[in-house]
Amino acid sequence: MYNSVLLRKGLRILIVDSNLDSRELLAIIFNQYGVETIAATCISESLEIMERIQPNLVIGEIALPDGDGYDLIRKVKLFETKYKVRIPAIALTIYARKSDQIGALAAGFCKHLSKPFELEELIATVASVTQEAPEMAISA
Amino acid sequence: MAQFIEPFSHFVIPTKNINQPPMRSPRIFVLEPDNDVRPLLKHNLENWGYQVIMALDEADALQRIREGGERFGLILLNQNGRSIDEIIAIGRQIRQSTELDSRAPMIVMAERYGVELEGQNIQVGENEYVTYLEDGQQLRNLLALLCPV
Numbered sequence: 001m002y003n004s005v006l007l008r009k010g011l012r013i014l015i016v017d018s019n020l021d022s023r024e025l026l027a028i029i030f031n032q033y034g035v036e037t038i039a040a041t042c043i044s045e046s047l048e049i050m051e052r053i054q055p056n057l058v059i060g061e062i063a064l065p066d067g068d069g070y071d072l073i074r075k076v077k078l079f080e081t082k083y084k085v086r087i088p089a090i091a092l093t094i095y096a097r098k099s100d101q102i103g104a105l106a107a108g109f110c111k112h113l114s115k116p117f118e119l120e121e122l123i124a125t126v127a128s129v130t131q132e133a134p135e136m137a138i139s140a
Numbered sequence: 141m142a143q144f145i146e147p148f149s150h151f152v153i154p155t156k157n158i159n160q161p162p163m164r165s166p167r168i169f170v171l172e173p174d175n176d177v178r179p180l181l182k183h184n185l186e187n188w189g190y191q192v193i194m195a196l197d198e199a200d201a202l203q204r205i206r207e208g209g210e211r212f213g214l215i216l217l218n219q220n221g222r223s224i225d226e227i228i229a230i231g232r233q234i235r236q237s238t239e240l241d242s243r244a245p246m247i248v249m250a251e252r253y254g255v256e257l258e259g260q261n262i263q264v265g266e267n268e269y270v271t272y273l274e275d276g277q278q279l280r281n282l283l284a285l286l287c288p289v
Contacts (some may be wrong), residue, residue, distance in 0.1 A: 052248045070176040077183060104219065105276045106172070106249065107180035131277070 006127035014055035016046045062093040088129045145192040167191040189289035214287040217245040245286040
């Protein structure tokens, strides 16, 4: 386990991925950190889960069987508006081009990670989006 | 290969946009050709407190400006397959089409870059910036800096 102190206690992550291996791998990883995970295979299932168990974070594929990541983030945003909560979302996806990344970030995902992912990067990313954002700078 | 415009040796980051009327949400002009991203980006920007004018492409952008005659405080452009030079030239054309906002800052969201550039915002001309997004908050922070709500 890497950097176990980084992840917030009581974190509840909704994983949205149609691939069984991905869902299981993420569940195993986060369970090692003591983080609760709930898995959904598609957008409609993720919505049902969100209504029942409000997650602190969504980790979603862009490629989904009943839509795509843009549909997913749209639903997450609607959920946020409806319940006046903030649920950050990370795209963890096979769509690895830079344009995919920019599209995902512009659409509202906090972060974009491509598969296969680095465990340390995933954990660091989850830690960062569930905490306050760092300051930014402009350079010449 | 895309060439950056010669960087300025020094520059000033405006803390507020002098073109915006007081007590009114800043208006951003956005050129976003991607049909999936466009409505979500608009939604995000509106949630961040901006009024948004969306354009599909260069021609649509210029037509909207001609027809609307509205002021805006910032131009946001997705690189979307063009070189940085090309997209900045388009942004300048948009900016020059509206006399009232000739100093409106321009941000290009770059789409091809290595990890060494991730997370950086680089000024490439007067009031012209290229952002190499690492996360969504970076865009929000840069907008807040250049075009405060």
